[in-house]
Amino acid sequence: MSSLFRLPKPKPRTLERDSFDFTLDDGRSIRINRVRDPRARRLRLSVDERGARLTLPPRASLVSGERFVREHGDWLARQLAMHDDDDGIEPLQRGVTAQLPLRGRMLPLSWHEGRFTLLRLDGDALAMQAPARAGQAALVRALRDFYEAQARADLGRWLPRHLPTLPRAPSRVRFKVMSSQWGSLAPDDAMSLDLSLVLGEPAAFEYVLVHELCHLVHRDHSPAFWREVEARCPGWGAQREYFHAEGRRLKAGLRRLLAC
Structure with missing residues (x-):
């Protein structure tokens, strides 16, 4: 026909x-x-x-x-x-938000007027500067940029310790707001990590990094894979328990702050 x-x-x-x-x-x-x-x-x-x-x-x-x-x-x-058990984390509000989570702690936040919008870390405190005309979108973008910069700084400290024992490095690493996962490794070796990791304990963040790096050796979750994880992150079970207890709060807190 x-x-x-x-x-x-x-x-x-x-x-x-x-x-x-x-x-x-x-x-x-x-x-x-x-x-x-x-x-x-x-x-x-x-x-x-x-x-x-x-x-x-x-x-x-x-x-x-x-x-x-x-x-x-x-x-x-x-x-x-x-x-709703979010430790008081609310959406970012200019002049109202007095503290922000970072690496398992709540750090005090001060607000200042400046020529451009920027969030910076000053010792154990945070400072947000922004021009008077800056809108909510600019403030949220500065917060997200800050968190990603801090997360990449952590990677810069950890990756040199782990890469020498791996067959290759990830082709690239990007940070995303992820619904359920904490990380993933694509077939082209591109790694994705949840941005909320930088809000929690650094040891838990490093465990997720190690977990995804070990998929460069074994793509599955076989006993051989977990031996690779154990060799690079002894006691990783404690970090999994941390995510069971705190993971929901971390993800919810980031979404509130970024209003997404």
Whole structure:
């Protein structure tokens, strides 16, 4: 049959996103992100550092989704309470934010007027300078640039110690705001690391770096891989426990500060 009579292939369905307001039993009103996912088989409610999310399969009605949230309201309130435990970290506010997290500590922050926007480390304190006309986007960009510069400084201290025993170096390293992972290594040896690592304990940050570097030797998580990790980071189990206890708080704190 001629190709003129062939039906066009249907376009793959994509995620549909919106949000709705929901009132908890204690009277609080929260915003729930709603996602209709063509791959979903059932209704699912989840909570992470970005808030509450309701996932619906293609044929589920909005009414059934909201009823599902009501039925799990107690669970939702408990999960939100866990994520609200953020040690007082709030979105960056000019002249209001008085401290910022860095390397497992909360450092005092002072605000100053200057010709350009810059956050700098001065001993055990931080100073943000910005012209009066600088908007929120400029302040957040300066904060993100500061955190990435500090994270790269840490890499500069650690990489020379580990690279001599590895077959090669990563092709490049970039920092991202990651939802669940702490790091990854692409097939081309490009490494990605979560920017929130610089907020936490340096030993935990170095463990993630070592973990990804060891994937240059073994791409899997075989016993041989973990022997490589143990040789370079003895006691790495303690760092994994640190992430189990503090990881959610670190990721949530960075997202609040950067408002993302």
